[in-house]
Amino acid sequence: MRPFAAACLGLTLALAQPPVAAQEAAAEPRTALRVCQDPNNLPFSNRSGEGIENRIAEVLGKAMGLPVTYYSFPQRMAFIRNTLRYKLPGQDYPCDIVIGVPVGFDQVAVTKPYYRSTYALVYASGKGLDGVRSGEQFLALDKRVLSQLRIGVYDRSPAAEWLNRHGLVDSGVPYRTLDANPDQYPGQIIESDLAAGKIDVAIVWGPIAGYFAKRVSQPRLTVVPLKSERGVQFDYQMAMGVRHGERAWKAQVEALIDAQRGAIEAILAEYNVPLVDETFSATRP
Structure with a gap:
């Protein structure tokens, strides 16, 4: 994510459009895990697939028995509007999931968290x-x-x-x-x-x-x-994001997070991500 920025974006993915409810229809079977990503945002993602989120996407794709494809757009202004919610008349969405979003981010339907x-x-x-x-x-x-x-x-x-x-x-x-x-x-x-x-x-x-x-x-x-203190929140839970209204897809992603939690945690450790739990910051903002 752009300097969490993108959150971390305080926490900002700098995405400025209101959420749009998506119609959940009987979709055709997926032929790929189509991921929305920033093409130059290590340690999270890049075009060469070297980021944390690239690695996690590969784990999810393998579990689904599907190849992973990427639709890239710089994670600055209107990232969600130009990726997850981008759809031309008569065409399909170019991607279906954002691998890293903060819990509480209302531009997408946020899954259960997979790290803090x-x-x-x-x-x-x-x-x-x-x-x-x-x-x-x-x-x-x-x-x-x-x-x-x-x-x-x-x-x-x-x-x-x-x-x-x-x-x-x-x-x-x-x-x-x-x-x-x-x-x-x-x-x-x-x-x-x-x-x-x-x-x-x-x-x-x-x-x-x-x-x-x-x-x-x-x-x-x-x-x-760093621990959060009154008035300054430093720690955040991170999850995945899908389009609003796609309840079945969200449930499937959450099941994958649970099933692949060990593999995901191993990737986070490999990338030296400092992990904390809810007890880390005794004083909440």
Whole structure:
């Protein structure tokens, strides 16, 4: 997802059209699992099928005995309108499922969740942060150390609000959640700028943090999951999305999530996704 952005998009997939009820008819048998995806959005998806959601889609397709096909559109404005709900007269929809949407996202019919993650703080070793393992420890650092840090955050994200609440706005280095450049991807804040020393800390959605921190070999990067606090929600449940009104298809997807939960969790672990449960954040916003 675009910097969860896309949620994570605070949480934004930046999708702006109201839901449309779909008529559930006696559909023809499926010949493929047709997935709506962003073509350049690692760690979630890309054209080469290297993302978390690509891998999960392959698991679901195999379980259904169907090939997986993709319809790609940048996950910016009107993503759902141009993918899941895109239909020309006399033609079929180009795709039938979005593999990653936050629970509560009303543009689609949301399935049961299949993981919960949280925003995370990522820092490079040797910047005076070694040993920090929680948001509380980070905030308890000497004020002189904190004031000198360059903290990269996406605008309009929970991370930006968190800096504001704790008097660290002047340390923030803002990044645009939505960028017109098709080559932009959310992990650049870590892979390029944090690794190169342009910033000292990045606060991003957990799957982005875990994947790119693992991918960067030098400098050594540490990922610190952040707990939600009053007024700032960091953790979110993620699910899949189908068209409103397609109840039978939604039920089938939920059954697949249950049946393939072990395989899905193995993929999340492989991509170094920080997983949390409902007890992780004691104080809800």
